[in-house]
Amino acid sequence: MRFEGTENFVATEDLKVAVNAAVALQRPLLIKGEPGTGKTVLAQEIASALGRNLISWHIKSTTKAQQGLYEYDAVSRLRDSQLGDARVHDIGNYIVKGKLWEAFEADTAPVLLIDEIDKADIEFPNDLLLELDRMEFYVYETRQTIKAKQRPVIVITSNNEKELPDAFLRRCFFHYIKFPDRETMERIVDVHYPGISQLLLREALTSFFELRDVQGLKKRPSTSEFLDWLKLLLVEDIGPELLREKNVAKLIPPLHGALLKNEQDVHLFERVAFMARRGT
Amino acid sequence: MFLAFFLALRAAGIKTSLREFLTLQEAMVQGLSGFDAEHFYYLARVILVKDERHLDRFDVVFAEHFKGILNPAPEAPGEVAMRELPAEWLEKLAEKHLTEEEKALIEATGGFEALMERLRQRLEEQKQRHQGGSKWIGTAGTSPFGAQGANPEGVRIGQEKGRNRTGVKVWDKRNFKNLAGDAELGTRNMKIALRRLRRFAREGAAQELDLNGTIRSTARNAGYLDLQMVPERHNAVKILLLLDIGGSMDEHVQLCEQLFTATKTEFKHLKHLYFHNCPYDSLYTDARMRRTDAIETNDVLHKYDHTWKLIFVGDASMSPYELTQAGGAATSWNAESGQVWLQRLTTAYPKSVWLNPTAETYWKHTQTISVIRKIMEERMYGLTLAGLDTAMRKLMH
Numbered sequence: 001m002r003f004e005g006t007e008n009f010v011a012t013e014d015l016k017v018a019v020n021a022a023v024a025l026q027r028p029l030l031i032k033g034e035p036g037t038g039k040t041v042l043a044q045e046i047a048s049a050l051g052r053n054l055i056s057w058h059i060k061s062t063t064k065a066q067q068g069l070y071e072y073d074a075v076s077r078l079r080d081s082q083l084g085d086a087r088v089h090d091i092g093n094y095i096v097k098g099k100l101w102e103a104f105e106a107d108t109a110p111v112l113l114i115d116e117i118d119k120a121d122i123e124f125p126n127d128l129l130l131e132l133d134r135m136e137f138y139v140y141e142t143r144q145t146i147k148a149k150q151r152p153v154i155v156i157t158s159n160n161e162k163e164l165p166d167a168f169l170r171r172c173f174f175h176y177i178k179f180p181d182r183e184t185m186e187r188i189v190d191v192h193y194p195g196i197s198q199l200l201l202r203e204a205l206t207s208f209f210e211l212r213d214v215q216g217l218k219k220r221p222s223t224s225e226f227l228d229w230l231k232l233l234l235v236e237d238i239g240p241e242l243l244r245e246k247n248v249a250k251l252i253p254p255l256h257g258a259l260l261k262n263e264q265d266v267h268l269f270e271r272v273a274f275m276a277r278r279g280t
Numbered sequence: 281m282f283l284a285f286f287l288a289l290r291a292a293g294i295k296t297s298l299r300e301f302l303t304l305q306e307a308m309v310q311g312l313s314g315f316d317a318e319h320f321y322y323l324a325r326v327i328l329v330k331d332e333r334h335l336d337r338f339d340v341v342f343a344e345h346f347k348g349i350l351n352p353a354p355e356a357p358g359e360v361a362m363r364e365l366p367a368e369w370l371e372k373l374a375e376k377h378l379t380e381e382e383k384a385l386i387e388a389t390g391g392f393e394a395l396m397e398r399l400r401q402r403l404e405e406q407k408q409r410h411q412g413g414s415k416w417i418g419t420a421g422t423s424p425f426g427a428q429g430a431n432p433e434g435v436r437i438g439q440e441k442g443r444n445r446t447g448v449k450v451w452d453k454r455n456f457k458n459l460a461g462d463a464e465l466g467t468r469n470m471k472i473a474l475r476r477l478r479r480f481a482r483e484g485a486a487q488e489l490d491l492n493g494t495i496r497s498t499a500r501n502a503g504y505l506d507l508q509m510v511p512e513r514h515n516a517v518k519i520l521l522l523l524d525i526g527g528s529m530d531e532h533v534q535l536c537e538q539l540f541t542a543t544k545t546e547f548k549h550l551k552h553l554y555f556h557n558c559p560y561d562s563l564y565t566d567a568r569m570r571r572t573d574a575i576e577t578n579d580v581l582h583k584y585d586h587t588w589k590l591i592f593v594g595d596a597s598m599s600p601y602e603l604t605q606a607g608g609a610a611t612s613w614n615a616e617s618g619q620v621w622l623q624r625l626t627t628a629y630p631k632s633v634w635l636n637p638t639a640e641t642y643w644k645h646t647q648t649i650s651v652i653r654k655i656m657e658e659r660m661y662g663l664t665l666a667g668l669d670t671a672m673r674k675l676m677h
Contacts, residue, residue: 013318013319013322014322014325014326017312017319017322017323017326018322018326020312021307021312021323021326021327022326024307024310024312025303025306025307025310025312027303030330032332075489075507078505079505082504082505162545166295166330169330169331170297170299170300170330172330173326173327174326174329174330174331175326176332176335
């Protein structure tokens with residue numbers, strides 16, 4: 001089965017090739033890209049396109065690799081032994097399965113999303129090398145080896161907060177989601193707001209890309225922010241002529257709060273816009 | 281298959297290994313590349329490149345390696361010269377890119393016709409060079425349009441309009457050109473070195489199960505469970521980082537940025553202050569070093585006690601007067617010499633090191649470096665991984 005994008009997700013050609021190669025060769029796919037370019041959504045869309053279950057494992061700074069495999073709940077076993085519970089004799093009752101175990105156990109190979117792997121401790125990826133490579137691990141408490149019935153499709157996202165070790169990278173396929181160009185953006189908008197006025201879309205896109213071009217913004221607005229903004233424009237019923245307005249009093253696009261997320265950026269943009277329009 | 285391509289990638293500094301190369305073979309055997317050059321390009325990219333900073337290099341190597349095979353066969357040279365560019369299209373291009381002032385400028389430099397002629401020549405030349413394998417972008421730097429403010433994209437439209445009906449290849453666009461050089465990247469090795477500076481202590485809210493304590497109190501409790509909690513362990517090392525900014529440090533900015541990013545995420549207790557060339561009676565909380573950001577060095581000495589570890593980062597290269605004379609500072613009047621202040625700081629913080637981004641072989645040629653090394657009791661280390669490692673060991677002694 002091939003991944004061709006879905007009705008709510010526009011996949012570029014290179015992304016399709018990347019996903020299909022990772023699925024066919026059963027390697028984890030590492031996705032990087034600017035925030036808001038749909039890294040996490042991608043896993044959901046792969047799952048729904050391939051008709052698989054999605055298991056998401058969201059990584060935090062305190063997450064340990066072991067938690068993805070299993071955890072031994074010693075405290076509740078101790079408590080049960082105090083209360084004379086019969087369950088206490090089987091240690092298996094106190095092994096709590098992690099996300100990887102869940103994924104390995106499933107009958108049809110699911111899609112496993114390891115979200116924001118760079119949030120975890122610097123050693124985290126190294127601790128998962130063998131598990132991702134051979135798709136098996138050993139449970140010391142019960143002396144059993146858990147092996148994947150089918151190798152799950154693994155999607156890993158990273159925001160580049162920490163660099164990943166080479167040994168880990170070698171085991172992954174890597175795809176960098178480029179910020180969509182105008183044409184792709186139009187397709188994306190079309191998927192989300194079908195039948196939007198072409199005139200409004202054109203003006204909005206022009207304003208948006210102009211905004212992204214301003215040098216020195218702390219946080220450049222992304223696809224998801226653009227979609228939010230467009231929705232606001234629709235809800236507020238703001239017409240294309242308002243966006244095109246070159247009036248000095250209205251330097252920045254209406255409802256810019258959806259696009260610019262801190263006041264330095266707003267100031268900077270105001271200044272740049274003022275200079276630009278004074279010049280013309 | 282494609283062994284030469286693989287070797288070319290490695291020669292270009294893309295860290296791809298045999299393992300990935302074999303994976304590519306496997307993918308080809310499975311027919312994943314299809315029968316399409318673009319698909320093959322995407323497939324090779326997803327398998328062989330592991331870092332977005334290398335994507336651009338990959339594009340270059342790919343274009344260079346497959347130029348004769350994937351681009352259409354070159355036409356006979358005569359044929360190229362015979363084709364005419366549609367004149368109205370050229371005018372349209374100019375209208376799109378030039379303002380009134382620029383058009384006036386063109387008149388001054390020989391008129392519109394002459395310029396068009398030059399553009400036509402340029403386009404011919406570019407086409408030939410492209411078939412020779414160079415990039416559209418890049419060779420366009422001398423385009424007559426460059427000076428008038430239109431960009432090479434304008435020239436590239438010429439090709440997209442289909443003089444040879446091929447369009448620009450994806451790898452020729454070099455979409456990933458500006459992904460290089462993020463300060464956040466490349467800090468992994470430094471963080472590993474900084475990890476030597478770890479001293480764990482338990483502070484804060486009790487969140488973790490204290491196993492030993494639980495066993496002890498359960499036994500005391502006649503066998504009934506009595507859970508004991510302790511706070512989580514944290515890195516309790518306290519770092520005072522003094523960074524030299526400006527002047528001769530400008531060439532080391534990138535390295536210092538990396539170090540700074542690495543320290544910022546690694547330590548919970550980190551205070552960083554800035555100075556220029558040598559610390560005197562005030563330090564600065566901001567790299568812009570304005571008067572409002574100033575903080576008195578004496579206050580720093582009192583606020584952060586001797587349990588803090590002091591790290592200087594600077595090239596220690598300055599005029600000797602800045603170090604030895606009162607009033608010798610480059611930026612402001614100092615009542616006491618830099619030497620005195622350095623002495624004061626190193627006495628107040630027994631655990632201190634100096635990290636110097638200048639290559640170690642040049643140290644002996646600069647007088648002030650030797651003086652500062654003496655003040656630091658030889659605890660000056662190069663700002664390299666090895667130097668960082670030794671420095672961190674020294675701090676933990």
